[in-house]
Amino acid sequence: VSSWDDLKELESLKKLATVYMERNPLYYDSEGKPDPNYRRKIKLALPQIQQIDATLCK
Numbered sequence: 001v002s003s004w005d006d007l008k009e010l011e012s013l014k015k016l017a018t019v020y021m022e023r024n025p026l027y028y029d030s031e032g033k034p035d036p037n038y039r040r041k042i043k044l045a046l047p048q049i050q051q052i053d054a055t056l057c058k
Contacts, residue, residue, distance in 0.1 A: 001025075002024075002025045003025065004026065007026065011045070015048075016048060017048065018050065018051040019046070019049060021052065039053070
């Protein structure tokens, strides 16, 4: 997954519960720094996700 558009391809995977995106291109903001909101963005895009990286979602 190299872009937010690529992440949309995972929407149809309703049983997908865990993703590891740390150090993935989505992890970084436009300045190349870690994006503090990337987990929230993933959860909004994939509401079925229960765990992002090693962190359980609420």
